[in-house]
Amino acid sequence: MKKHKILIIGAGGQLGTELTQGLWNLYGKENVIATDIKDPQGILSQGNFEILDALKQKQLFDFIKKNSITQIYHLAAVLSATGEKNPKFAWNLNMDSLIHVLDAAVEFKLDRVYWPSSIAAFGPTTPKLNTPQHTVMDPTTIYGISKFAGERWCDWYFRNKGVDVRSLRYPGLIGYKSKPGGGTTDYAVDIYFKAITDKKYECFLKEDTYLPMMYMDDAVKATLDIMEAPKEKVKVRSSYNIAAMSFCPAEIAAEIRKHIPEFTISYNPDFRQSIADSWPKSIDDSAARKDWGWQPAFALASMTEDILQNLPALLADEVEK
Numbered sequence: 063m064k065k066h067k068i069l070i071i072g073a074g075g076q077l078g079t080e081l082t083q084g085l086w087n088l089y090g091k092e093n094v095i096a097t098d099i100k101d102p103q104g105i106l107s108q109g110n111f112e113i114l115d116a117l118k119q120k121q122l123f124d125f126i127k128k129n130s131i132t133q134i135y136h137l138a139a140v141l142s143a144t145g146e147k148n149p150k151f152a153w154n155l156n157m158d159s160l161i162h163v164l165d166a167a168v169e170f171k172l173d174r175v176y177w178p179s180s181i182a183a184f185g186p187t188t189p190k191l192n193t194p195q196h197t198v199m200d201p202t203t204i205y206g207i208s209k210f211a212g213e214r215w216c217d218w219y220f221r222n223k224g225v226d227v228r229s230l231r232y233p234g235l236i237g238y239k240s241k242p243g244g245g246t247t248d249y250a251v252d253i254y255f256k257a258i259t260d261k262k263y264e265c266f267l268k269e270d271t272y273l274p275m276m277y278m279d280d281a282v283k284a285t286l287d288i289m290e291a292p293k294e295k296v297k298v299r300s301s302y303n304i305a306a307m308s309f310c311p312a313e314i315a316a317e318i319r320k321h322i323p324e325f326t327i328s329y330n331p332d333f334r335q336s337i338a339d340s341w342p343k344s345i346d347d348s349a350a351r352k353d354w355g356w357q358p359a360f361a362l363a364s365m366t367e368d369i370l371q372n373l374p375a376l377l378a379d380e381v382e383k
């Protein structure tokens with residue numbers, strides 16, 4: 063079997079923290095190098111970790127060469143809400159780092175590259191229910207525009223340079239092992255933290271705002287599954303729709319109340335409401351299911367149960383430290 067040496071860029075983020083552990087389990091800690099622009103928090107310091115800035119092309123290329131990297135997971139990005147506050151920075155970071163990684167894949171003949179897209183690549187005139195794999199895409203946030211453009215770059219590098227790049231359009235990702243990272247869907251992460259610490263939550267979206275969501279365990283599984291799939295099965299080289307569940311703030315609150323009866327929610331929508339309103343409510347992921355066997359395991363009830371079972375101990379540990 064070919065030996066893999068894996069580089070994760072942006073490992074300190076919400077997805078990166080958990081994906082790094084998935085990659086440790088699959089390939090062994092010694093074959094995975096997690097990197098970010100900031101020092102590692104928590105669990106990441108238990109494996110190989112280095113500071114790396116993917117905006118610096120020479121630094122990136124030297125790193126790949128020195129460590130004989132064969133695969134890259136490029137996760138670094140500015141998310142939707144943060145990106146609107148500093149659009150040019152978000153655009154430069156999201157695009158330049160991707161192009162550097164794709165160029166590195168050509169230069170060093172990398173085995174494969176992973177790069178995430180998002181439901182943010184869709185926009186107000188995209189069909190909102192069961193959004194098809196191939197459809198109108200008119201993103202309105204800088205984050206979404208960078209994901210849409212990034213998808214086209216990935217497809218271009220696959221067609222013209224033979225780069226084996228694979229990508230998923232994540233819905234809102236919900237995990238409890240790291241704090242929310244500036245996204246519009248992140249209310250669904252924050253709400254669990256506040257349910258435990260304050261027994262109440264003020265939501266920045268309206269109560270009936272439906273968005274596609276996914277538990278982090280499923281997101282990690284989907285990512286590893288598409289990266290492990292035989293090359294010929296990965297037929298979409300822009301990015302695959304994937305789905306698990308759709309819910310609105312009122313529904314997640316009701317689910318939390320089954321475990322914490324005194325929990326209350328109030329609503330105070332802000333600029334993130336119009337971002338949420340421009341995105342799909344549910345996603346058709348039949349292409350991913352058919353091509354490489356995607357299937358989610360978690361729905362709202364099972365996810366809530368899992369988080370509310372594990373998060374209190376994690377928060378108690380933090381207080382002790």
Ligand code: SER
Pocket residue numbers: 141142143179180181182205232233234235244245246247248
């Ligand atoms: N979770 C992201 C955001 O809300 C969407 O991919 O920005």
